[in-house]
Amino acid sequence: MQLYNKLSAKERAILIDEAGTDRLTLSFYKYAHIGNTEIFRNYLFIGWNELDVLGRIYVAKEGINGQLSVPAPNFEAFKTHLDSISFLKDVRLNIAREQDSKSFLKLKVKIRHKIVADGLNDDTFDVTNKGTHVNASQFNELIEDPNTVLVDMRNHYESEIGHFEGAITPDVDTFRDSLDIIEQDLKDHKEDKNLVMYCTGGIRCEKASAYYKHKGFKNVFQLEGGIIEYARQIEEQKLENKFLGKNFVFDHRRSERISDDVIANCHQCGKPCDHHVNCANEACHLLFIQCDECASKMENCCSTECMEVNRLPYEEQKMLRRGKKNSNKIFKKGRSEALKYKK
Known part of the structure; x- marks a missing residue:
């Protein structure tokens, strides 16, 4: 019984390219009482793994929160599987506006204390x-x-x-x-x-x-x-769009454009830009906004220090990271002091 990923993200990406099948990126959530989260988690993984579903799903006693990628030909089978679960029957599925077959590269169904970390009692x-x-x-x-x-x-x-x-x-x-x-x-x-x-x-x-x-x-x-x-809804019903810019999403796409407005700036040079990247230095991996010019100049890094580290041979980089925890910068999402034009 397979309850884990056998393929790496790189291997999965190759298989997706070879399959040549369109995939749908979607999300859903539902608050409900789940008695045995481990059994439910395993049931989902087994069923969705067979349908080649990929994504990040959190299961807790209070419900489920999922962001997924489903092969388009398997969507109806996926929907049938969802509907077979009483509290998920006809649950609203938010279908992404901008599709990317590689929005997710692994299936991760994780048990959490809460489906959203809210800190509330x-x-x-x-x-x-x-x-x-x-x-x-x-x-x-x-x-x-x-x-x-x-x-x-x-x-x-x-x-x-x-x-x-x-x-x-x-x-x-x-x-x-x-x-x-x-x-x-x-x-x-x-x-x-x-x-x-x-x-x-x-x-x-x-x-x-x-x-x-x-x-x-x-x-x-x-x-x-x-x-x-x-x-x-605004697209289907021809309503006035009150949203400016992009909607940040939690997959490899990082965002979907809702309007043509660019309301943010490159964190390194200050030019109008709303493209999020992760620092190429794996020891940093900071999420920040970087324009194409700065990406070229800084070699996809957030600072000269990270650029110097990233130039080292891979094995040497691994040695430098050994025994160290991830920097807090990873979780500060653009708060690094190295970024001159951060918000």
Whole structure:
């Protein structure tokens, strides 16, 4: 019984090229009570591995959160498999606007304490008492209302390359950091303003809306399906697009363009740019924004120090990394002091 990946990412990429089959990148989530997470995890891995599904899926007692890549010919079989699970029947699937057959190169189904790291004690409030879900048309109307406060529930590196017009974009590194900051900043408007939230696919707003209602906010709304679903609806229904720039996504694509606006800058030279990369030095691997000119000049690295390390023979680089933990810069997402034009 196979419960792990037998192929490396490089080997999988070669097989994808050889297959020549289009793949669909999609995501979904569902809060539900899962009694035995290990059995459920194994069941998913076995079933999806047979369908050549790749992706990153988190399973917890509170539910499931998945980002996946499915071969287009296997999509109906994948959907049938999902529908066979009672609490996932007809679950909304957010289909990516920009497809890439190599968005994921491994199947990882992991057991977690929570499907989103929110730092909340769910026993202290009713997580089912969520905010009102609104579609793209309703969302556009709401954010035109002067009594609305629009809040981006994502992290700084996500909102830096794209966000809705007029949104509050907390300068935070993690979702859990934003919760208390937003409550404090809006404490005087719990009853007289509409609190409207959005995130990538909707999952962070599910928990946040219930939390803010528990904290006394009276009029709480959330964008159903997040930015991904919003982009689909405005295109299908010919609605006005209120989103500027790109939507950050958590796969190898890193982003999807929603509008032609470029609202960010290269972290190294300051030129308009919204292209995220990871530093080529494996000991750093910092996520940052880099234009083509700087990528060439800096050899895809975030600093001269990393560039010098990356020029060393691979075995020598491995020796330098041996016994050392990853630098905190990896998790700061563009916070490195080496970046002159970071946000």
